[in-house]
Amino acid sequence: MRNRIANGEDEMEKRQPTRATKYNVANEQKKEGPGSEFGSRDNLAKEDASAEEAKAPAVPPWIEVSTDRTYLVKPTDVGHVLKLEIQPCDAKAPAPNERGVEETVVTSRVIPAPTPPKRNLVPIQKNDAVEPGTFTVMSYNVLADVYCTTEMYGYAPPWALNWYFRRQNILKELIQMDADILCLQEVQSDHFEDFFQGELAKHGYSSVYKKKTAQIFSEGKYVIDGCAIFFKKDKFALIKKYEVEFNKAALSLAESLVGSGGSKKEALNRLMKDNIALIVVLEALDSQQRQQPQQTGKRKLLCVANTHIHANTDHNDVKLWQVHTLLKGLEKIAASAEIPMVACGDFNSTPGSAAHGLLTRGMVDNNHPELQIDPLGILHPTSKLSHPVPLVSAYSSALRRDNRLLESEALERLRDRVDPRMAEPIFTNCTKDFFGSLDYVFYTEDTLCPVALLELPGEKDVRAKYGGLPNTQLSSDHISLMAEFQWGPAAMNGY
Numbered sequence: 001m002r003n004r005i006a007n008g009e010d011e012m013e014k015r016q017p018t019r020a021t022k023y024n025v026a027n028e029q030k031k032e033g034p035g036s037e038f039g040s041r042d043n044l045a046k047e048d049a050s051a052e053e054a055k056a057p058a059v060p061p062w063i064e065v066s067t068d069r070t071y072l073v074k075p076t077d078v079g080h081v082l083k084l085e086i087q088p089c090d091a092k093a094p095a096p097n098e099r100g101v102e103e104t105v106v107t108s109r110v111i112p113a114p115t116p117p118k119r120n121l122v123p124i125q126k127n128d129a130v131e132p133g134t135f136t137v138m139s140y141n142v143l144a145d146v147y148c149t150t151e152m153y154g155y156a157p158p159w160a161l162n163w164y165f166r167r168q169n170i171l172k173e174l175i176q177m178d179a180d181i182l183c184l185q186e187v188q189s190d191h192f193e194d195f196f197q198g199e200l201a202k203h204g205y206s207s208v209y210k211k212k213t214a215q216i217f218s219e220g221k222y223v224i225d226g227c228a229i230f231f232k233k234d235k236f237a238l239i240k241k242y243e244v245e246f247n248k249a250a251l252s253l254a255e256s257l258v259g260s261g262g263s264k265k266e267a268l269n270r271l272m273k274d275n276i277a278l279i280v281v282l283e284a285l286d287s288q289q290r291q292q293p294q295q296t297g298k299r300k301l302l303c304v305a306n307t308h309i310h311a312n313t314d315h316n317d318v319k320l321w322q323v324h325t326l327l328k329g330l331e332k333i334a335a336s337a338e339i340p341m342v343a344c345g346d347f348n349s350t351p352g353s354a355a356h357g358l359l360t361r362g363m364v365d366n367n368h369p370e371l372q373i374d375p376l377g378i379l380h381p382t383s384k385l386s387h388p389v390p391l392v393s394a395y396s397s398a399l400r401r402d403n404r405l406l407e408s409e410a411l412e413r414l415r416d417r418v419d420p421r422m423a424e425p426i427f428t429n430c431t432k433d434f435f436g437s438l439d440y441v442f443y444t445e446d447t448l449c450p451v452a453l454l455e456l457p458g459e460k461d462v463r464a465k466y467g468g469l470p471n472t473q474l475s476s477d478h479i480s481l482m483a484e485f486q487w488g489p490a491a492m493n494g495y
Helices: 026-031 041-055 163-177 189-201 246-259 264-271 313-336 354-361 394-399 409-416 459-463
Strands: 008-010 014-016 018-023 062-066 081-086 103-109 121-123 134-141 181-188 205-211 216-218 221-223 225-232 236-245 276-284 301-308 341-346 391-393 439-444 448-454 481-487
Touching: 121 409, 134 163, 134 301, 134 341, 134 439, 134 448, 163 189, 181 189, 181 301, 181 341, 189 205, 189 221, 189 225, 205 236, 205 276, 225 236, 225 276, 225 301, 236 246, 236 301, 236 313, 246 264, 246 313, 264 313, 276 313, 301 313, 313 341, 313 354, 354 391, 354 439, 391 394, 394 439, 394 448, 394 481, 439 448, 439 481
Parallel strands: 134 181, 301 341
Antiparallel strands: 008 014, 018 062, 018 081, 081 103, 121 448, 134 481, 181 225, 205 225, 216 221, 236 276, 276 301, 341 439, 391 439, 448 481
8 A cells, every 4th residue: 555645734833744655555465375385386486486576676665645735535545545644843943843743643445435326317308399409507506615514414424524525526416417507506705716617617617606795704714605607618608697696685675665664774684694696698609509590690598597595494585585686687687688598596495485486486475474474564565576587497397297298217206206296306405404495497488498307316315324415425415406408498399
């Protein structure tokens, strides 16, 4: 096996030169082999071989592999034992070469890293168009490191919560899915810059990012999560970007509430939650523009929205107001151009909630129980809680078209993993404290049509061994959703 060496630093005062080595397995191989009788022909041959080996250079028992402050285990380390040698020294001491007692840590043999289970796109509808053009969109809350704590997810092994492990597992999943457009939530600001942006660029993605409007001090710096949209640059080009800061809308709303006798401070305390949305307008490039002859020359545009709505269940009025604010923004874009839309995100709203109803039905029932809690009076009259954007859920709308679906075993499994009443996934978030759907992929049904959906894991799959998400295979507390869309509504594609 081999030995790894790394140098470390203990906060401000101490530096810890670290040496990581790997034990050389060749030494074990030398000792192995069946015994033989003394003086036998085989034994004499072995003696000759041993004499030759004695002349050869000695194989070192440990091989130095690093002298950096940190060491990230590599695939070539699998099966080897690692040894970390640390020697502390005081950087402020008069004699900088004066060092403390060396400490050594030896690991067990390195095992292969767990990988996310493969999930396939399930074809759900035929595409009868002569020359079809499709694109895929994924939505995924990747669980920001600032929220991934042992206090929150104590059922998972601590090493599986470590960001350096999780980020590789998440990246594997993203690359494996190979979506044309990625809508990620809870992307930590520093991790977007030093990991996601660069790593996904290697796989052909361009990106835009919007962080939340407040920050948290973590590990010596201010960070916060946000929303990121990645798109394959050989398939789409960025035309325009819109940033939605719900805090700015809250300031305007608070001013109007003061005029009607309300308290501005009370309104701001309830409405200012730092959530955001990111909207882009993309143009499909020539290779993606599979248009009918009469449409040749017309730009094929796509509007994609990505958001993370407030989570507190005691503030359902704020959730509904944020969703309504986002929809008003999409309504303005739709009014300026006839453009297909996809809206993704962690809406922190379950199927049947007021926010879900507003998104999928364009309105909220007057007697919905969530409308009863409205301390600021921002949800009344309920007639204003409406919008004309024809959004529907990709999973729900597609799986309700029973007479048009392509029957298969995979589709039957998919049906078993959606709620029979709402036809939404039974869960997209699974922890010890919560089990249900919070994430969605919505689209405008008059301009797009889903032809395939990403298969869903079962509850037993994600609860096995550790009891929930995240775990050693799936590195977020949410699962990803993905749909493949055909340009044009269902009626145009022969459904």
